[in-house]
Amino acid sequence: MKYCSGCGEEVVVKVPEGDNRSRFVCESCDTIHYQNPRIIAGAIPVHEDKVLLCKRAIHPRRGFWTLPAGFMENEETIEQAAQRETFEEAQATIENLQLYTVMSLPHISQVYMLFRSEMVDGIFAPGEESLETQLFDEKDIPWEEIAFPTMSRTLKYFFQDRSEGAFQMRNVSLFLQKKLR
């Protein structure tokens, strides 16, 4: 950020009075421009015990497999965001969403929120951001080709919990993942 989005003057970086962090501050119109973490909402879409994955058509990690997920938008709930992303990336409709993994990624200021879910039918197809979509049995999951640690971790929890017959929500933090390009 170089310019104030409110008045167009140059911003400075300083600790505002009463604060203890550096912020982008416009000294012309006295606006503090806060920056906050973003939420990535997504789902584990399940149909006949198989899990729907998407092969990414976009960077980062183009060509790798992921659960459908993306940035939550203003004016929607987390569930709506997860349903929207699942439809956009995999043309699949999901229901019975249960919050399953909540993952802080402080080094990139993101919070992942992924839901267990059921596909309403067996219909799916690649959306614009996917090269391919496919239902996988547990034994066929391409573990070496999963795009992000958040996704492989969520899938591992899911299959582990399923084999034990009880799902439990996980709130974890991943500190080491690098920004991938």
Place this chain on the structure above:
Amino acid sequence: MKYCSGCGEEVVVKVPEGDNRSRFVCESCDTIHYQNPRIIAGAIPVHEDKVLLCKRAIHPRRGFWTLPAGFMENEETIEQAAQRETFEEAQATIENLQLYTVMSLPHISQVYMLFRSEMVDGIFAPGEESLETQLFDEKDIPWEEIAFPTMSRTLKYFFQDRSEGAFQMRNVSLFLQKKLR
């Protein structure tokens, strides 16, 4: 938003190619300025079966009671945000955080994430944003003077679960709360 924070030129509102939502777009430097929901992280600090509340010294809802909570910052985990806010608002140190309520407020593009927690000792005091801090027994909670529906809802779940001897994480959406000033 009127001006591009990257180059200072005026932005326009339009649906970018390949998108389906209106965004602030800079046609001078081709930057799309996305806006996303913000996370409010906070805690239910418990000491000897009592819950610590803060009387707000700031708007909105100055003079009303709340659980300590505030905007999550970049480069922290949700737990760290909840611990930081609890210390800033109530000068209390908490541990053993367990994610308890996750609440979408789509009309104001916020997501609340509140944790059950234990105070490490009985020490607390009002921080800069609080007029007063106090430990409350369940029977003394000032229900009519709680600042936000997210907080009264979380407190109700907490006492209900505690009386039943088992806590369960809640993910809910609140659609009707108005922006309070």
